[in-house]
Amino acid sequence: MTEHSNFLNMIIFLTSALICVPISKKLGMGSLLGYLIAGLAIGPFGFKFIGNVEEVMHFSEFGVVLLMFIIGLELNPKKLWDLKIPIFGMGGLQILLNTLLITTCSYWLGCTFSVSLLIGMGFSLSSTAMALQILNEKKLLNTTGGNSNFSILLFQDIAVIPMLALLPLLVEKQTDAQNGTNYLVLLKTLSIILVTIVGGRYLLRPLLRFVASLHLREIFTATALLLVMGMAFLMQSLDVSMALGAFLAGVLLAESEYRHALETDIEPFKGLLLGLFFISVGMSVNLQTILSEPLVILGLVVGIFVLKSTAHYLIGKIFKLPKSQLIFFSIIIAQVGEFAFVLFGTALNLGVIEKTLNEKLLAVVALSMLITPLVVLIYDRFISFFCDTTDKAPDVIENQSNDVIIAGFGRFGQIVGRLLHANKINATVLDYEPDQIELLRRFGFKIYYGDATRLDLLEAAGAHQAKVLVVAIDEVESNLKLVKMAREHFPHLKIFARARNVQHTYDLMDLNVESIERETFESSLKMGSSVLQSLGWAPYDSVKAAHIFRRHNMEVIEMLHPRRKDTEDMVARAKQSREDLAKMFEEEHEIRLNKDLGWD
Amino acid sequence: MTKKVLVILAHPHLNQSVANRQIAEVLKNTPDVTIHNLYDNYPYFHIDIKKEQTLLKQHDIIIFQHPFFWYNMPPLLKLWMDEVLTMGFAYGSKGEHLKNKKFMLAITTGSEQMAYSENGYHGFDIHNFLFAYKQTCQLCQMQWQEPHILFGSRKTTEEEIRNHAEKIKKHIITLTEAR
Numbered sequence: 001m002t003e004h005s006n007f008l009n010m011i012i013f014l015t016s017a018l019i020c021v022p023i024s025k026k027l028g029m030g031s032l033l034g035y036l037i038a039g040l041a042i043g044p045f046g047f048k049f050i051g052n053v054e055e056v057m058h059f060s061e062f063g064v065v066l067l068m069f070i071i072g073l074e075l076n077p078k079k080l081w082d083l084k085i086p087i088f089g090m091g092g093l094q095i096l097l098n099t100l101l102i103t104t105c106s107y108w109l110g111c112t113f114s115v116s117l118l119i120g121m122g123f124s125l126s127s128t129a130m131a132l133q134i135l136n137e138k139k140l141l142n143t144t145g146g147n148s149n150f151s152i153l154l155f156q157d158i159a160v161i162p163m164l165a166l167l168p169l170l171v172e173k174q175t176d177a178q179n180g181t182n183y184l185v186l187l188k189t190l191s192i193i194l195v196t197i198v199g200g201r202y203l204l205r206p207l208l209r210f211v212a213s214l215h216l217r218e219i220f221t222a223t224a225l226l227l228v229m230g231m232a233f234l235m236q237s238l239d240v241s242m243a244l245g246a247f248l249a250g251v252l253l254a255e256s257e258y259r260h261a262l263e264t265d266i267e268p269f270k271g272l273l274l275g276l277f278f279i280s281v282g283m284s285v286n287l288q289t290i291l292s293e294p295l296v297i298l299g300l301v302v303g304i305f306v307l308k309s310t311a312h313y314l315i316g317k318i319f320k321l322p323k324s325q326l327i328f329f330s331i332i333i334a335q336v337g338e339f340a341f342v343l344f345g346t347a348l349n350l351g352v353i354e355k356t357l358n359e360k361l362l363a364v365v366a367l368s369m370l371i372t373p374l375v376v377l378i379y380d381r382f383i384s385f386f387c388d389t390t391d392k393a394p395d396v397i398e399n400q401s402n403d404v405i406i407a408g409f410g411r412f413g414q415i416v417g418r419l420l421h422a423n424k425i426n427a428t429v430l431d432y433e434p435d436q437i438e439l440l441r442r443f444g445f446k447i448y449y450g451d452a453t454r455l456d457l458l459e460a461a462g463a464h465q466a467k468v469l470v471v472a473i474d475e476v477e478s479n480l481k482l483v484k485m486a487r488e489h490f491p492h493l494k495i496f497a498r499a500r501n502v503q504h505t506y507d508l509m510d511l512n513v514e515s516i517e518r519e520t521f522e523s524s525l526k527m528g529s530s531v532l533q534s535l536g537w538a539p540y541d542s543v544k545a546a547h548i549f550r551r552h553n554m555e556v557i558e559m560l561h562p563r564r565k566d567t568e569d570m571v572a573r574a575k576q577s578r579e580d581l582a583k584m585f586e587e588e589h590e591i592r593l594n595k596d597l598g599w600d
Numbered sequence: 601m602t603k604k605v606l607v608i609l610a611h612p613h614l615n616q617s618v619a620n621r622q623i624a625e626v627l628k629n630t631p632d633v634t635i636h637n638l639y640d641n642y643p644y645f646h647i648d649i650k651k652e653q654t655l656l657k658q659h660d661i662i663i664f665q666h667p668f669f670w671y672n673m674p675p676l677l678k679l680w681m682d683e684v685l686t687m688g689f690a691y692g693s694k695g696e697h698l699k700n701k702k703f704m705l706a707i708t709t710g711s712e713q714m715a716y717s718e719n720g721y722h723g724f725d726i727h728n729f730l731f732a733y734k735q736t737c738q739l740c741q742m743q744w745q746e747p748h749i750l751f752g753s754r755k756t757t758e759e760e761i762r763n764h765a766e767k768i769k770k771h772i773i774t775l776t777e778a779r
Contacts, residue, residue: 538640538643540639600618600754
C-alpha cells in the first residue's frame with residue numbers, strides 16, 4: 001500500500017467513527033457499539049472501503065499494543081499487592097474455572113486435547129478494553145463489583161504471559177528434538193524478559209530524567225512512543241506478542257515518577273487508539289465465516305456468554321459480592337477479549353491450530369465483543385430492575401488519592417510538604433524540575449513529574465478526591481492559571497496559594513483564594529524582629545512590633561484591593577497607609593509608656 | 601558548696617518597668633544567682649521544655665519574679681508552668697526532680713497593701729491569691745519560703761525599691777549559705 005492510501009485509510013477511519021459513534025451515543029447504546037459498527041461498515045465485509053485485511057490487522061494490533069502499554073502503566077507492584085486477594089483469589093479462580101469448563105466442552109465437541117486447552121485458555125480471558133471502558137463510562141470502577149472486575153482483568157493480564165509461554169508446548173506431532181528447542185525458546189524468552197525488566201529498571205528512568213530535563217514536551221512524548229514501539233518490536237522479534245512487550249514497558253514505568261506525565265501525554269492518543277481498536281475489532285468480524293455456519297457460531301457465542309456468566313456468578317457468590325451488583329459483575333467480563341486474538345494468532349503461527357478453525361474462533365471472539373454493549377444495554381433496560389437492591393451494603397470506595405495536592409515543590413512547597421509529611425499527612429506532589437524530584441524521592445516523598453497547570457495531570461493526581469490544593473508555584477502566570485483552572489473544574493478544593501508580591505496577592509484575592517501567603521513576607525518580618533533585637537529591643541517587644549506591622553499591612557492590602565484599578569487613588573492611599581502605620585507605631589509606643597497599663 | 605539560685609523572671613515589658621527592673625538588677629549582682637528572663641528567651645512563646653527542666657535540676661532555690669496582674673502571673677510564666685512542670689518531672693510518683701528545692705515568690709503589685717484586705721478594693725488578703733502558688737509548691741515537694749511582695753510599686757520611691765530588693769538579696773544569701 002502506498003503512503004497515499006494510508007492517509008486515505010485514516011480519513012476513512014475517522015469519518016466512519018465520526019458518523020457512527022455520535023449516532024450510537026444518541027441512541028443510548030454507548031460509544032463502544034458505535035466504533036464496532038463503524039468497523040463493521042468499513043471493513044472487508046461491509047462497504048469494503050478498507051479491503052486489505054493484513055493492513056487492518058496491522059492497525060488492529062497496534063491499537064492493542066498501545067492499550068496494553070497504558071494498562072501496564074496502571075499496574076504497579078504496590079497496587080497489585082493491595083489487591084492480592086481479589087486478584088489472585090478471584091482472578092485465579094476465574095481463569096481456572098473457565099478454562100476447565102471451556103476445555104471440557106471443546107473436547108466434548110470433538111477437538112483434540114491441545115486445541116481444547118488452547119480454546120479453554122483463550123476463551124477464559126475477557127476484554128480488558130471493553131470491560132474497563134464500560135465500567136469507566138458508568139463510573140462503577142470504585143464499586144465492590146467493579147473493583148473485582150478490575151482485579152480479575154489484572155490477573156488475566158498476567159496470566160496471559162504463562163499462557164503464551166505454554167503455547168509452544170501444545171504443538172502436536174513433534175519429535176523430542178523439537179520439544180527440546182521449545183523448552184529452549186521458552187527459556188530464551190523468559191530470560192530476555194527478565195533482562196529487559198532488570199535493565200529497564202536501571203536504564204529507563206535515567207533516560208526519561210534526561211529527556212525531561214530538556215523541557216521539550218513533544219520530545220518526551222516521542223520518547224514514550226519510541227519506548228513502547230521499541231519494546232513491542234523487541235518482543236516481536238522474539239516471537240512474543242508486541243502487546244506483551246508494550247505491556248512490560250508500561251509495568252516497568254508504572255512505578256516511576258514519570259507515570260503521570262506519560263499517562264497524560266498518551267491520554268489524548270488513548271481514546272483515539274481505543275476507538276481504533278474497537279473499529280478493528282468490528283472490521284475483523286468475518287461475516288463470511290459467520291454466514292457459512294450462522295447457527296454454530298451464534299450458538300457458540302451465546303454458549304460462551306452463558307457459561308462464563310454462570311462461572312462468574314458462582315465466583316461472585318463465593319467472594320460475597322453485593323447481590324445487586326452480582327449480575328452486572330458476571331456479564332461485564334463474559335465476552336472473550338483481545339488477548340484471545342494474540343493467543344490464537346501465536347498459536348496459528350506455531351501450527352497448534354488450523355487456519356479455518358482459527359477464523360471461526362476469531363469470529364466468535366469478535367462477535368462476543370460485539371454483543372457485549374448490547375448485553376449491557378439489555379441489562380440496563382430490563383434486568384437491572386429485577387436485581388435485588390434491598391441489600392444496602394455500602395460500596396467500598398477506594399481512597400485513591402491523598403487529601404492534599406501540592407503543586408510546585410521548590411523552596412516554598414517543600415516546607416509545606418515536609419511539615420505535612422512530618423505529621424503523617426501524605427500529599428501528592430507535582431513538580432517540573434526532574435533533578436529535585438529524584439532527590440526528594442530518595443527521602444520517601446511521592447512525587448510526580450509534570451506541569452501542574454494541565455487539567456489532565458491534575459485529574460490524574462486525584463483532584464476530584466482531594467480536599468486541599470497548595471499552589472506553591474513561584475512563577476506568577478502559571479500560579480494564576482492553576483488557581484483559575486482549579487476554581488473552574490474543582491470548586492470543592494480549598495486553595496492555598498503562594499503569592500510573589502502584592503500585585504499577585506490582589507490577583508489571587510480576585511479569585512477568592514482562601515489563604516494567600518506572600519512568599520517573603522513572614523520571613524522578612526521575622527528578620528525585622530531580629531534586627532530590632534540586635535539594636536537592644538526586648539525580644540518580646542520586637543515580636544509584638546512585627547505582629548502589629550503584619551496586621552496593619554494586611555488591613556491596608558484589604559483596603560486598597562477594591563481600589564487598585566484607580567492608580568491615582570492608589571498612590572494617595574499608599575501614602576496614607578504609610579502615615580497610618582507610623583501613627584499606629586506611635587500609639588503602640590505611647591501605650592507601652594503609659595503607667596496605667598498595670599505592669600511594673 | 602553553696603547552693604545555686606534560679607530567678608525565673610517574667611515581665612512582658614521589663615524596659616518600661618521601674619521596680620521589677622531594679623529588683624532584677626540587684627538580684628543579678630547577688631552571688632550564685634542566675635536570672636532567667638522568659639520573655640527574652642521565648643518571645644514567640646515556644647518553650648524549650650528539655651532546656652528548662654535541665655535548668656531547674658541544676659539549681660536549688662527557685663524564685664518566681666514577676667508583676668502581679670489580675671491576681672496572677674504573666675501568661676508566659678503560666679505557659680512555662682504548664683509545659684515544664686510535667687508529671688514525672690515535677691510531680692507524680694516518679695516526678696521528684698524538684699523535691700526539697702526551696703521556692704520563693706518575689707512579686708510587685710500596683711495597689712497598696714490596704715487594697716488587699718477584706719474591706720479593701722480587692723476584697724481579700726494577698727495570701728488568698730497566692731494559694732495556687734503554695735499548692736503548686738506543695739505538689740512539687742518544694743519548700744515554701746515567705747514571699748516578698750512590693751505593694752503599690754508605682755508609688756514607691758527608688759529607695760524603698762532598693763530596700764525591698766536588698767531584703768530579698770539578704771534572704772537569698774541566708775538560704776545559699778545555710779548548712
